[in-house]
Each structure stands twice: as C-alpha cells, then as structure tokens.
Amino acid sequence: MTAVVGVGALLFAPDGRILIGRRVKRGESPTWCLPGGHVEPGETFERAAVREIAEETGIAAARVREARVFAVALRTESPDTAVTACVVARAEADVPDGTVAAVVTEPDVFDEWRWVSPEEPPAPLFPATGMLLAAWHGHPAPEGWTVHRVADL
Template sequence: MGAERIVGVGVVVEAGGRILLGERVKAGEPPSWCLPGGAVEPGETFEAAALRELAEETGIRDAGRPRVTAVVLDHPGGAVRVTAAVTVAAGATGPVVTEPHVFRSWRWFPTDALPEPLFPATARILTGQVCEDGGHYRVADA
C-alpha cells in the first residue's frame, strides 16, 4: 500500500495587478487568506478543476482562459500532494461568498501587498516558497 495521493489546484484570478483572495475561516483551522481552489476530480484536467472550483467558491463563471503557471509538490504527513497554480483573467462578474462555512469574504490585493497570514498552499503558489519536503516548479509559457 502506497502513500495517499492528493491532487489539487489553486486559482490565481488576476485583474489589473491584483489577485483575488478569500478570508478563510474554516472550523478547526487558523484563519488565513487563500486562493480559490480545491481537489481535482477524477477525469478532470487542472484547468477544468480550476474553473469548477472558482465557480463553486466565488460564483465567478466568466473568467478568462485558464493556464497552468506553476506546480507545487510537497509531502504533508507522508502523503504525496501536487497542487497546480492555474491563472485566469477576471471576468465581469465579481466574487460572492458561496461557502460561508469556509470563506468570510473575497477581496482583491495588489501582488506586492499580500495579506497575512496566507494559507500554506497559497503562500507556496504566490511567493514561490519551497517547503523542506517538496518543490515549486514554474511552467514556461508555451
């Protein structure tokens, strides 16, 4: 029997030099700021999972074309976790809180003035922070 495998996405929604972050208030976790995102479902691509998670968590359904811009690999608790950063341009629709048990609010932040604390996976995606047991890999534009 092998280690648990976790595959997820973090959605970097860009608009005029700002990115969208949610004020995460999930029970049992310390409060933090987090990208929209979540698990990749069987049969989904990173891009499809990103658009689905974005719609589920923020109500945004008109974002631009998704593109994978980075991949983060780490090993929490002995599991193997791969998280893809998928970047999209914001559409005309603004974010709404659709999961109040997870997010209190959605706000736009300049990329050079991110709030703290950031959710660990969000920090790895946005800052390129590398944890002891993994890596951060940028994807070259095709």
Template sequence: MTDRSRPPGVGMVVLRSGGEVLLGHRTKSGETATWCLPGGSLEPGETFADAAVRETVEEAGLTPAGPRAFAVAIDLAAGAVTAGVVAEHAGGTPQVREPHVFERWQWWPLAALPAPLFPASAAVLAVWCGTPVPDGWSAYRITDAS
C-alpha cells in the same frame, strides 16, 4: 513521495487589471484562519485548468477567462501536490458561496499580499511572483499543453 490517497489540488490565481489577485479569508472550523486562492481537489477526468475553474465558480461565483496551468508545488512533509493555474478576471463580483470555509473574498495587490497565506496558496503565489517558495515546499514551472 506523494500522498497517493488524495488527489492533487489546484489553486487559481485570478488576476484583475491592475495586478490584483483574488484571495478568500479562509475560516474553516478546526483550522487557523488564512488567506487562500480559490481551489480544491482535482476530480477524475479533469485537467488542472478545468478543476481550478470549477472550484472558482463553486467558491467565489466567478468564471475566469483563459485559464492555464503554470506550476506544480509539492508539500515535502505531507506529499501533497498542488497545481497553480492562472486566469483573467472576466467580470463580476466575488461572492461567498461556501460560508463554512470562507468569510469573504478580497482583491489584493501582488506586491502586498496579506498574511498568513494558506500554505499551498503561498507556494503557488511564490512561483507566480518569482519569489522563493516557503520552507518545506518544492515547486516547478510547467507549460500548459492545452
């Protein structure tokens, strides 16, 4: 059962040539520090891709190219739903635009991701990499209809 009181979330897998992914060091007050994809909540009328691009611009100052949804992950305990969106890095240097949430942005090889990962980011990245999702999560590959 999903939590109907909050909108679905999105996580943006921004890929740079050479197979690196952008992750932010999330240091939000009251939470354990983790590494996190750019992302956030869907707003009314947005597609998953639109929301992921908006969040990436707001959080890291980057506008990725060719976004497409590829997965939906569900936190089975909380009922939270997160869509995975992938896009190419279109240039520019990531900037910390929300210092109350992120300490820094860094590019990481997909084969050597840092720990700990933010739970929804871990689930989305597992689907992208074709590895098992973390315990307590269920995930489904999807095709973007856009």
C-alpha cells in the same frame, strides 16, 4: 498513504489585482487563501481551477479566461503525497467600471473575498497560497515544498 491532487488559482481582475479569501474552516486558524481545491476524476488542472473559482466565489466559469498551468508543486513535508497545480487566469468584469463581483458561497470555508495587489496580499497566508504566490513571483519555494515551473508567463 493517499495521494491528494489539488489546484490553486491566481485569478486576476482587469486592473491587475488578485482574488483572495479569508479562510475560516473549522479546526484551522484563519488564513488568506486563493480559490482552489481538489481535482476531480476526468478534469484537467485548468478545468478544476475554473470550477473551483465558480463554486467558491460565484464568478461564472464563462467569465474566467485564459486559464493555464504555470507550475506544479509537491508538498514534501506531508504524510500523504500532495501535488498542487498552480493555475493563472483572468476574470472578465461584470460592469463597465471593471468590477468583478465575488460572493461567499461556502460560508463554512470562507467569510469574505477581496481583490488585492499580488505584491501585498494579507497575512497570514494558507500554506498552498504562500507557495503559489512565491512561484508566481519567481521566489524560492517555501520550506516543505518543491516547485516545478512549467511555463513562463
């Protein structure tokens, strides 16, 4: 048995929309997924979220502000111990009209990024993304997850 420590990022644009990508990883059915990934040794949850955002979307770390953990979740129906920190952050706009450009940097994982309403994300959602959005909205955790809120935002 191994332990998997991950992070998912709820990245808000100045207009209140969130960034979500179409995950097309080989061997998986396509789903919609927030930026995120594994926490590397020596990283905080916040630093891991900012790094993953930059790696997956091309949004420079210097343009990601106010990253903070609001919940920690445990995947209870997994053969491994799987912990995911839920991080919320704000993106600074690229240009005066408030646009924040995201690009596909890992085409083997994502084929597009979209800014969407956090109340109306596309479906189907990647399981950790569904859990993170439920936690953000204050809804009960999806089956197979235990969520512990650590901050009210």
